Amino acid sequence: MKNLSFEFFPPKKPEGVKNLEQTAKTLAAFSPDFFSVTYGAGGSTRQGTLEAVMMIKEKIGIAAVPHLACVGSSRSEILDVILNYKELGLNRIVVLRGDLPSGMGQSGEFRYAIELVDLIRETTGDYFHIEVAAYPECHPQALSSFDDAFYLKKKMEAGANSALTQYFYNADAYFYFLDKCAKLGITIPIVPGIMPITHFEKLVRFSKLCGAEIPRWLYKRLEAYGEDQQSIKALGLEVVSDLCSRLIAGGAPGLHFYTLNQAEASIGLLNKLGIYQKVTAG
Ligand code: FAD
Numbered sequence: 001m002k003n004l005s006f007e008f009f010p011p012k013k014p015e016g017v018k019n020l021e022q023t024a025k026t027l028a029a030f031s032p033d034f035f036s037v038t039y040g041a042g043g044s045t046r047q048g049t050l051e052a053v054m055m056i057k058e059k060i061g062i063a064a065v066p067h068l069a070c071v072g073s074s075r076s077e078i079l080d081v082i083l084n085y086k087e088l089g090l091n092r093i094v095v096l097r098g099d100l101p102s103g104m105g106q107s108g109e110f111r112y113a114i115e116l117v118d119l120i121r122e123t124t125g126d127y128f129h130i131e132v133a134a135y136p137e138c139h140p141q142a143l144s145s146f147d148d149a150f151y152l153k154k155k156m157e158a159g160a161n162s163a164l165t166q167y168f169y170n171a172d173a174y175f176y177f178l179d180k181c182a183k184l185g186i187t188i189p190i191v192p193g194i195m196p197i198t199h200f201e202k203l204v205r206f207s208k209l210c211g212a213e214i215p216r217w218l219y220k221r222l223e224a225y226g227e228d229q230q231s232i233k234a235l236g237l238e239v240v241s242d243l244c245s246r247l248i249a250g251g252a253p254g255l256h257f258y259t260l261n262q263a264e265a266s267i268g269l270l271n272k273l274g275i276y277q278k279v280t281a282g
Contacts, residue, residue: 003191003254004032004276005065005164008261010039010048019261020052024060026263029279030270033254034063034092036131041098042072042108046081053090065131066090069098070110075119078110082120085128092129094164095120095155114155121159132156134163134190136177137170140211149180152190162188164256167195167212169239171246178251189253194244196257196265197222197236199229236265241272248275 006027011017024035037052039045049066056064066085070078085093097113110116113132120128132155135148142148152163168174174192181190195212197203200222207214214222218239225231244255257266264281271278 002248002252002275003189003256004030004270005034005036005191005254005256006032006259006266007036007038007193007256008052008259010037010045010052011261012048016261017052017055021055021059023259023261023263024056024062026279026281027259027266028060028062030276032062034065035060036065036067036094036256039067039069039096039098041069041096041100043077043081050084054088057088057090063092064090065092065094067094067096068116069096070108070113070116070119071098072100072108073110075109078116078119079123082124082128086124091127092131093120094131094133095160096133112151114151114158117155117158117160126159129162130160132160132163134165134177134181135211136165136173136192137168137211137213139166145177145180149177149184149186152181153184153186156186156188160188163190165190165193166210167193167258169215169218169243170213171243171250173213174247174252175250191254191256192247192252193256193258194240194269196240196259196269198233198260198262198265200225200232233265237268237272241269244269244273248273 008020011020035056037049039049053064053066068081095113095116117130134152138145139148178190221235222232259266267279267281270276
């Protein structure tokens with residue numbers, strides 16, 4: 001069976017916490033390998049990430065994986081978080097540099113994710129399974145696409161066990177990236193990140209920030225639907241399930257879903273894909 005994981009963000013309000021619990025319970029029926037929870041760079045969600053992860057661990061019974069973003073924090077703050085995760089029995093972690101809100105400059109003691117991989121291996125040995133980020137369409141600050149693969153290799157050499165990618169809608173970008181990584185001697189699994197399409201404006205805004213390309217034909221078709229959310233969702237289901245099928249058929253080791261704390265779109269995609277157990281929306 002291919003790997004399967006779902007990503008959540010830490011909710012801020014009590015209704016959000018309830019919703020996340022329901023979403024996680026529903027998606028647990030797929031028996032995923034893990035649920036991960038994002039972490040705000042600079043420590044802005046330190047408590048929220050921990051609470052969400054512990055809720056998943058204690059109430060849902062699926063491996064709960066915190067993200068940890070190092071930029072904007074001191075070494076001792078980050079070390080506290082790592083040691084706390086270890087004490088709580090969390091043994092997998094998604095290690096990132098993170099992005100600080102514009103205007104905050106590059107404060108803190110970390111510049112790149114690899115420095116956090118180093119710190120985790122230096123202080124906790126092989127205890128954690130470390131996931132890192134990868135960018136088939138090129139990270140916005142990478143000097144070249146060669147840079148991205150080069151620094152992914154550095155993260156692997158520092159001790160990363162696997163990678164999760166930024167989302168993309170062009171399967172070829174992923175396959176070319178895998179080829180480049182293989183040529184460089186990168187041997188860790190690189191699991192594609194999947195962003196379901198449910199809302200046009202939000203997707204456009206988010207994609208600009210993270211450097212994900214919406215192909216022109218897809219952009220134009222989604223844009224033409226205007227406020228017709230039903231049609232946007234229907235096209236999203238068709239396009240993204242086709243992408244998932246191509247990725248799996250082409251040898252992707254699994255799928256990592258960006259859920260935005262909603263279950264419905266991921267369920268639709270996975271049921272259409274048909275390689276995991278079928279699940280009904282909760
Ligand atoms: P790095 O690996 O450090 O790379 C950042 C850039 O620097 C790249 O352009 C790389 O090519 C370059 N680079 C790396 N090392 C060097 C070096 N030694 N010298 C020169 N250049 C170098 N953000 C959050 O804040 N919280 C989250 O929870 C979060 N979760 C994410 C989950 C996934 C699966 C992904 C794909 C991204 C996530 N992000 C998250 C976003 C991520 O933090 C940003 O994309 C960030 O800009 C880069 O993080 P990174 O870990 O890839 O950084």
